[in-house]
Amino acid sequence: MPELPEVEALALDLGGRLDGRALVKVHVAAFSALKTFDPPLSALEGGLVEGVSRHGKFLDVQAAGLHLVLHLARAGWVRWRDEVPAIPPKPSTKSTLALRVVLDDQAGLDVTEAGTRKSLAAYVVRDPQDVPGIASLGPDPLTDDFTLERFAAILRAEGRKQLKGVLRHQGTIAGIGNAYSDEILHAARMSPFKPSDGLSDDEVALLYTALRETLGAAVERSRGLAASELKGEKKSNLAVHGRTGETCPVCGDVVREVSFADSSLQYCATCQTGGKPLADRRMSRLLK
Known part of the structure; x- marks a missing residue:
């Protein structure tokens, strides 16, 4: 399970890769992963990535004034692809693919989850505090005020x-x-x-x-x-x-x-x- 150090490193790595890039499309391959409907996924399309950050074990991609928040749970991961397939993924309960993010140069991200226990969660929100798991987080143990x-x-x-x-x-x-x-x-x-x-x-x-x-x-x-x-x-x-x-x-x-x-x-x-x-x-x- 990705924990604070891995999610911090993911945020740093993806922040560098996504900086100034536009999100062209977000495909959902596992409908159970998407936990919100307003704003819709389509609201992210065409938006420039403004940053990538971390809240506890949540990964937060900011684009188009919104936040695509991911909780990778026990068996989830984010994989960079230099080129994503042109054909959108088909929803499937057997595939490990949960979401695919397509960028403006056809590179992108595959958000995957191994195993049969599907706990990975994705949210599109206006404020990270709209995600219940983030709103209820305790203090971050690596901040200066964690004395x-x-x-x-x-x-x-x-x-x-x-x-x-x-x-x-x-x-x-x-x-x-x-x-x-x-x-x-x-x-x-x-x-x-x-x-x-x-x-x-x-x-x-x-x-x-x-x-x-x-x-x-x-x-x-x-x-x-x-x-x-x-x-x-x-x-x-x-x-x-x-x-x-x-x-x-x-x-x-x-x-x-x-x-x-x-x-x-x-x-x-x-x-x-x-x-x-x-x-x-x-x-x-x-x-x-």
Whole structure:
């Protein structure tokens, strides 16, 4: 799933490619992806691209005084094409193509979504705040006003909620997903199940530093990369996420996993839980 660093890099890459270009057509290949009807997609046609930006994990292409906002969900991506087919795509439930943006020189973007779970969303709005997911976003963790004091207040307000869930909740902190929450907690050497309000002042400062440095480093590594390179860059620099059974790069212990109904988390017991493996609730139920 694209998270803050990848969406930031996508915005930078596409901003350079689309600057001053005109949108000729936006084709919908998956009708379920388009979540708005007013303004219509056709209102974008002929408009010059005015910029590309990010709101949490939302990508925002501004053109014709409007905003084409994309949420790539778990399996979505944006692919640059030097030349798009002349024949418009046919709507299909089997294709990975969700939308195609055609530019004034027949280059364009394919917005795709792999898998059968269709969660990718596209909106055409007059103001990004008209998108419910953007309107409800928490603060961006890489802005100057996301201070240690503000972070500490967030953790106190979340009470006994587990750190993993607090970091991932978009209404609490914007842009962090499953992968980078695992990485932040590993860098801070904290259990994903530790209560949010159970941290000492020193632990809050440690987690804040891990959050800012982990995300900041990922953004810097991704800066200047083309969209086609971002997934590989992310995967190659993860310490624990997606590396179940591999060796922790810090201590050499095995990376472990806790599975849930539709996701999983990875962690190092030696680094994060005092050497004690966390209970895998799904496996525990299967063994009963």
